[in-house]
Amino acid sequence: MTRRTLLASAAASGLASSLPAAETSASLALHWGYVADTVMGGVSTGRLTRARLSGTEAARLTGEVSTANNGGFIQIAADLPEGVDAAAWSGIEIDVxxxxxxxDLRLRTTALTRPWQSYRLSFEAPSAWGTLRASWDSFAAHRTSAPFDPAELRRIGVLAIGREFRADIAVGAVRLWR
Known part of the structure; x- marks a missing residue:
């Protein structure tokens, strides 16, 4: 199986061309959970399942995103394992x-106190397995003036958000890289 590496940069705010990965990385053992806009009155529906897709074990998010009733998202999210110091790394990569x-790929830190605050990066989910590699500086702060500090990273989320559409995305491995 071939896997493309999709690079994210602050300048591009998205994906760049495919390049081979050469940096050292460390895999994260994540326990994904599902959250939807129903926690605030929205009506989006979805689910998290474990699936084997093209030979890769993955957490799969499927469902319908609805903007009705002030909603508009479904997500899978995972807390960083205890003891992981993301400050020793240049960024994050996820197989998708x-x-x-x-x-959206969203990061939360211990400095964020409101549920709507995050550091965000949008990306297109490819139809074949690919690796999204994002440096810490490629994430944009949303509704916070706190600068991103990787030493405070605590949560990672993948969201289908903002418009009505059918979501179907799977995440294989998640790694920190340098």
Whole structure:
């Protein structure tokens, strides 16, 4: 199986061309959970399942995103394992496959106190397994003036958000890289 590496940069705010990975990386053992806009009255529906896709074990998010009733998201999210210091790394990479739609990769730190605050990066989920590699500086702060500090990283989320569409995205491995 071939796997493309999709690079994210602050300048591009998205994906660049495919390049081989050469940096050292460390895999994270994540326990994904599912959250939807129903926690605030929205009506989006979805689910998290474990699946084997093209030979890769993955956490798969599927469902329908609805903007009705002030909603508009479904997500899978995982807390960083205890003792992981992301400050020793240059960024994060995730192996993804999906339906060609645009999704968000979101990071939360201990400095963020409101649920709507995050550091965000949008990306297109490829129809074949690919690796999204994002440096810490490629994430944009949302509704916070706190600068991103990787030493405070505590949560990673993948969201289908903002418009009505059918979500289908799977996440294989998640790694820190340098």
């Amino acid at each position: 496959i999906g339906n060609g739609e645009i999704y």
